[in-house]
Amino acid sequence: MHFKNLLLPVSLVSLSVFADVEYKLTIEQPEHHLGNVSVSFPKSAQAHLDIKLPDWRTGRYEVLNLANGIRYFNATDHEGNTLNWQKIDKSTWRVHLDNPAQVNVSYQVYANQLAKRVRHIDDSHAFIDASGFFMFSDSFRQEPVKVALDVPKQWRSVSGMEYADNKHTFVAENYDVLVDSPIETGLNEHYKFSVDDRNYELVIWGEGNFDAKRILDDLKKLVKTGTLIWHEYPYERFVFMVHATSDARGATEHLNSTIIQRHRDTFAKREDHLSFMSTAAHEFIHTWNVKNYRPAGLVPYDYVNPNYSDLLWLSEGSTSYLEDYLLLSAGIMKTDEFFKNLTSTIDRHLDKPGRQVQSAAQTSFDKWINQGGDHGLNYSTNIYLEGALISMALDIDLLENSEGR
Numbered sequence: 185m186h187f188k189n190l191l192l193p194v195s196l197v198s199l200s201v202f203a204d205v206e207y208k209l210t211i212e213q214p215e216h217h218l219g220n221v222s223v224s225f226p227k228s229a230q231a232h233l234d235i236k237l238p239d240w241r242t243g244r245y246e247v248l249n250l251a252n253g254i255r256y257f258n259a260t261d262h263e264g265n266t267l268n269w270q271k272i273d274k275s276t277w278r279v280h281l282d283n284p285a286q287v288n289v290s291y292q293v294y295a296n297q298l299a300k301r302v303r304h305i306d307d308s309h310a311f312i313d314a315s316g317f318f319m320f321s322d323s324f325r326q327e328p329v330k331v332a333l334d335v336p337k338q339w340r341s342v343s344g345m346e347y348a349d350n351k352h353t354f355v356a357e358n359y360d361v362l363v364d365s366p367i368e369t370g371l372n373e374h375y376k377f378s379v380d381d382r383n384y385e386l387v388i389w390g391e392g393n394f395d396a397k398r399i400l401d402d403l404k405k406l407v408k409t410g411t412l413i414w415h416e417y418p419y420e421r422f423v424f425m426v427h428a429t430s431d432a433r434g435a436t437e438h439l440n441s442t443i444i445q446r447h448r449d450t451f452a453k454r455e456d457h458l459s460f461m462s463t464a465a466h467e468f469i470h471t472w473n474v475k476n477y478r479p480a481g482l483v484p485y486d487y488v489n490p491n492y493s494d495l496l497w498l499s500e501g502s503t504s505y506l507e508d509y510l511l512l513s514a515g516i517m518k519t520d521e522f523f524k525n526l527t528s529t530i531d532r533h534l535d536k537p538g539r540q541v542q543s544a545a546q547t548s549f550d551k552w553i554n555q556g557g558d559h560g561l562n563y564s565t566n567i568y569l570e571g572a573l574i575s576m577a578l579d580i581d582l583l584e585n586s587e588g589r
């Protein structure tokens with residue numbers, strides 16, 4: 185987008201700058217999990233501007249009611265005059281305009297949802313998935329955005345987004361890129377490496393029994409394997425974010441980054457390291473499978489209502505099926521370890537009573553309302569496990585019918 189701007193006449197460049205949606209997040213009370221956000225929207229001539237916070241975040245197909253963390257909402261025009269507003273549904277603030285005006289809103293965010301991988305602030309860091317922090321308006325969703333962080337002096341900020349004027353400021357092509365490019369800022373370990381002319385970063389927040397060199401050595405091998413399946417890499421730069429913590433586990437894929445959470449004591453043993461690398465491979469595969477192609481129903485993201493699909497089993501299952509294949513091909517995993525994991529996938533699938541109640545397609549569609557627990561175990565299948573096994577069967581079928589091609 186910035187290259188494109190360079191080719192535009194000067195007047196259009198200034199228009200584009202004027203049209204930016206600007207976000208600022210100030211963190212002055214990290215120990216209370218609080219951040220203060222201000223958003224400046226371009227001039228609007230509408231009678232009112234509807235401003236929303238997403239109800240869910242990318243990669244997690246579950247309604248999270250994120251507007252429940254918003255306090256002290258306020259709206260003014262560009263001259264500082266207070267604008268009237270009202271909430272019209274749980275996630276939408278309607279700001280009324282008497283005259284065309286630039287709308288500035290401010291509010292406080294309570295960010296204490298580490299395990300949801302959406303928003304967390306404490307005295308050592310903040311994890312910022314824009315879905316949980318930054319409001320948008322449909323009117324300006326396609327406009328360029330700029331995000332400025334005002335955070336404690338010693339903190340380091342890292343994101344898949346490009347840096348702007350300084351090390352705590354980022355720019356993105358539009359809101360959709362912003363919400364798919366989380367920011368990790370805080371006290372962290374940070375490493376950079378290059379493989380085949382592409383740049384990679386590893387940022388680790390938290391203490392744990394990890395060996396960063398061992399992780400870096402295997403990530404360098406992993407990122408070479410993209411060409412085993414795809415011809416092109418969809419990024420120039422990719423960021424692996426890791427939370428070594430006691431309170432969260434899991435991972436999420438994003439446009440050109442991933443966030444991986446693990447218990448701080450589960451890095452050292454070989455099986456733990458391999459499990460970490462399987463997760464890293466899974467999220468890396470998603471960079472193509474989901475972020476660059478995906479079931480039709482998943483985009484454009486609605487943010488406020490669910491995006492339904494009965495093919496999530498394919499998105500997640502084929503990704504799970506391929507993760508150990510990449511590790512085996514890269515020489516990170518041995519053959520016996522590969523088959524041990526495959527055996528475990530089959531056993532865990534067979535041990536789930538719900539596989540006889542719902543199909544993989546039905547569970548995919550119902551992902552938005554599946555609460556897990558005993559009911560989930562007995563009523564739904566696991567789209568990762570069953571999806572991986574269906575993907576393996578499809579792969580074998582394709583290999584047989586194409587004479588191994």
Ligand SMILES: [Zn+2]
Nearest residue numbers: 466470500503
């Ligand atoms: Zn996944």
